[in-house]
Amino acid sequence: MVLASGLTAGATGAQPGASGGTLTVFAAGSLRGPITQAVQAFEKANPGTRVALTFGASGLLRDRIAAGESVDVFASANMAHPQSLSASGAWGPTSAFARNALCALARPGLVVTRDTLVKTLLDPGIKLGTSTPKADPSGDYAFELFEKVERSGVAPAGSARSLADKALQLTGGPNSPAPPAGRNVYGMLVAQGQADVFLTYCTNAVLAVAEAPGLQMVDVPPAINVSAEYGLAVRKGAPQAAQAFADDLRSGAGQQALRQAGFMAP
Numbered sequence: 001m002v003l004a005s006g007l008t009a010g011a012t013g014a015q016p017g018a019s020g021g022t023l024t025v026f027a028a029g030s031l032r033g034p035i036t037q038a039v040q041a042f043e044k045a046n047p048g049t050r051v052a053l054t055f056g057a058s059g060l061l062r063d064r065i066a067a068g069e070s071v072d073v074f075a076s077a078n079m080a081h082p083q084s085l086s087a088s089g090a091w092g093p094t095s096a097f098a099r100n101a102l103c104a105l106a107r108p109g110l111v112v113t114r115d116t117l118v119k120t121l122l123d124p125g126i127k128l129g130t131s132t133p134k135a136d137p138s139g140d141y142a143f144e145l146f147e148k149v150e151r152s153g154v155a156p157a158g159s160a161r162s163l164a165d166k167a168l169q170l171t172g173g174p175n176s177p178a179p180p181a182g183r184n185v186y187g188m189l190v191a192q193g194q195a196d197v198f199l200t201y202c203t204n205a206v207l208a209v210a211e212a213p214g215l216q217m218v219d220v221p222p223a224i225n226v227s228a229e230y231g232l233a234v235r236k237g238a239p240q241a242a243q244a245f246a247d248d249l250r251s252g253a254g255q256q257a258l259r260q261a262g263f264m265a266p
Helices: 029-045 058-066 080-087 117-122 137-151 159-166 185-191 202-211 240-251 253-260
Strands: 021-028 049-056 073-076 095-106 128-131 168-171 197-201 216-219 227-234
Touching (some): 021 029, 021 240, 029 049, 029 240, 049 058, 058 073, 058 080, 080 227, 095 117, 095 137, 095 202, 095 253, 117 159, 117 197, 128 185, 137 159, 137 197, 137 227, 202 216
Parallel strands (some): 021 073, 128 168, 128 197
Antiparallel strands (some): 073 227, 095 197, 095 216
């Protein structure tokens, strides 16, 4: 699906029915940079409209919405969480608007390459960090990668269980420490020695290395990598501006911000 053709939608002027009031947007934490940039462009193009942003683990955000919090737009790091809201009847259909992949963030000095990554992950002496499955899609994708390691024949039988058992679920859970303000939590955890290798989105790894250049970003072999598809939904009955903002993320200035941040087209 080609999304680059409408890049002027959120940048050239107010969209019909988009002005006035405040929108509430819940978005995956990995979207913080591009969504913030998209909001700035949207508010500039639509005077009088303000967007209130909340970032966090998509599963936890979904639970807050299901518990009754009033939200107009939900941008999730997977398709399943917004689809569950769509299935409830209170939300419109879910559409894919971005895609990510997994990379490994490794501590300084660790000798690891794409070709030796699986062996390194299986090493009992290596502390392996992930996000928390179910609460945070990044954790689900990491555990899916563990299954692919075994199914692909890259590692022997039992490897998926070994990786799952040793994975330290350090972020994204209901009891995980709050991410530090202004810092990349994944880079911080690796720099502090809580993990030797952390499996996270490639966009997160790029930010972590930029913040702490001693860290290493290691590509995951294509045979075992996981495509992370991001889903977007709008609450039924939300202001017209909510749909306008969602459209902007799919094909306007918001999509341009996503591409600049390293996200791929769905």
